[in-house]
Amino acid sequence: MMFTIRQCQNELCRFRFPAAVGSGEQCPQCATATAVAATLSPKREPAVPLPPPTLHLELLLDNIRSIYNVGALFRTADGAGVKHLHLAGICATPEHPKLAKTALGADSQMSWSYSRNGLDTAVRLQELGYHLWALEDAPGAVSLFSLSEREVGHGMGRRPSHFARRGQ
Structure with a gap:
């Protein structure tokens, strides 16, 4: 399932929150329209290469x-x-x-x-x-x-x- 990070367009609110793709068009805090700030893919590659794990947790x-x-x-x-x-x-x-x-x-x-x-x-x-x-x-x-x-x-x-x- 893909998710987006949405941000309220109201400059006084600017609430950021995760939402499933296709939802969250309205800010849950102030009811103003939102815009997609980022899309989160289920398959993620680290932006910075991670060192090999030293701890099995x-x-x-x-x-x-x-x-x-x-x-x-x-x-x-x-x-x-x-x-x-x-x-x-x-x-x-x-x-x-x-x-x-x-x-x-x-x-x-x-x-x-x-x-x-x-x-x-x-x-x-x-x-x-x-x-x-x-x-x-x-x-x-x-x-x-x-x-x-x-x-x-x-x-x-x-x-x-x-x-x-x-x-x-």
């Missing part, structure tokens, strides 16, 4: 309720060079039509898989030698910015009850 998204947040994570992961997204629990997959609204084409570019149980997926990834980091706002959580690169966490999106259950 995969994300496990567990029970993220918002379809739009999952779509935004697809887009962010694509831009950050993430190799694979593991979706689990109630996370929407790219098969859901609303996910494309925020993924902006990344849903067709990213490698992904789905499992019903994020904890089982985290354990399987650990058994395969992956080092997992938990990004969760929970009591007793340690700031991600205070960790060294070699420290190992316990899985993206895992809940404190999961740690207790596994004795971790």
